[in-house]
Amino acid sequence: MNFLKVIFFVFIKDIKDELRRKENILSSLFFQLLSLVLIHFAVDMTSIDLSKEGAGLMWLIIIFAGTIFMQNIFRKEEENGVFLALLLAPVDRAAIYLAKFFVSFIFLTILEVFLFFLSFFFFGAAVFDSPLQLLILAIGVNVGFSALGTLISSLLINQKGSSILYPLLLYPLLFPLFAAAAALTQSTLKSSLAFSDPWLRLIILFDIIFLAVSSMLFESAVEE
Amino acid sequence: MKEEILVECSHIEKFYGKKQALKGVDLKLFANKITFLMGENGAGKSTLCKILALLSKESNGKILYKRREIKGNLRDEYKKVLGYLSHQTFIYNHLTALENLNFFANLYGITNKKEKIEQVMSSFGLTEYKNQIAGTFSRGLQQRLSLARTLLNDPTVLLLDEPFAGLDPSALYNLAQILSELKTRERTILVVTHEIDDTVEIADNFIILKQGRKVFEDTFYSKENLKNTYFEFFGGVKQ
Secondary structure: OHHHHHHHHHHHHHHHHHHHHOOOHHHHHHHHHHHHHHHHHHHHHHHOOOOOHHHHHHHHHHHHHHHHHOOOOHHHHHHEEEEEEEHHHHOOOOHHHHHHHHHHHHHHHHHHHEEEEEEHHHHHHHHHHOOHHHHHHHHHHHHHHHHHHHHHHHOOOOOHHHHHHHHHHHHHHHHHHHHHHHHHHHHHHHOOOOOOOOHHHHHHHHHHHEEEEEEHHHHOOOOO | OOEEEEEEEEEEEEOOOEEEEEEEEEEEEEOOEEEEEEOOOOOOOOHHHHHHHOOOOEEEEEEEEEOOOOOHHHHHHHEEEEEEEEOOOOOOOOHHHHHOOOOHHHHHOOOOOOHHHHHHHOOOOOOOHHOOOOOOOOOHHHEHHHHHHHHHOOEEEEEEEEEOOOOOOOHHHHHHHHHHHHHHHHOEEEEOOOOHHHHHHOOOOOEEEEEEEEEEEEEEEHHHHHHHHHHHHHOOOOO
């Protein structure tokens, strides 16, 4: 079976399933909205600056909202033991992983676009001053976040206490990615994004390592 | 006439940490025969079934398909002819019956997909439910959809892990009938169960596992004979 076709079939099926069950998407979006509303009331609107503390707040919301979605990315496969049926199919298991990765990636990107608009609406955040650079940065972060989040979610399929274990395993590993993202957001909004920037290089390296390693590890991670 | 061995596992051992779930089990599945694998809970039946389905990796030993060890390209070839059914239905709750079958048909690369799906749906009386969400189905209907999904790729080797668990008497009877019919259509079937009920009448061979070891293997004669043998190993009232 063609590798790309498998990715496509699993991806389409997952999107359809997610849109029907809605719970993952809605809970992430509502969390995001609620966080912004709370910040809006708790902090002086005029003092929030995306090129300063606002960058950290924005990525913090993305981490938590993304976690809500990604820790349930294999939930539909846990129901009725469907995951075993996927593993039984004569397909490359890395294709199943990559399809899930793309679903997470697309969702995170939508989540961020939604967040940027809301940040602009609530705080007048300067997200549209350098939209392309912010989008490139968001894509860079999403690749690493989705790669790692999807792999850890697969490791915890049918495990008791997975909702506790998931953030415990994920957050320490994500630290360099989001530290780089926050630092880079601040500099991106002040000056242009340059490849020579060590934070950007860190994000690219993180993406390459975790996407490649996760694709290879998935097969053995789901063996039992 | 010499019986053809389609799937064979030799000296399978399985460790979970220090605990040994399987202790050097040998098993042969003969072409077009139904073999019942029996034993108490924790005997290692499901572990062995999962190893045969390549869902779990054996710690030691090997699995052969048509006398060749399953590795490399043969792994995919074996998976293409393999069907696996358990008490879990393996169907997506939020997809319709048709979408479920369509998805798995795509994964198996079935060429005449439309005809094949229509055929299995009609065989299992699912045509009128094809556009309904599978999660809303009754247990019996879900089991029928699950069987349809399992038979979609026309598997020649069927591994059934506790397929009768949780079924009402009529669904149980129907499933036994379907299995009986499958045998006539040249399928090699392994049924894992710990219950001796009327369904055992369809067996050709039976194997008993006890604490990870194969303790008995013979041709099926009668239910009473099987019960007596079973109780010799696990205790109980002889018939």
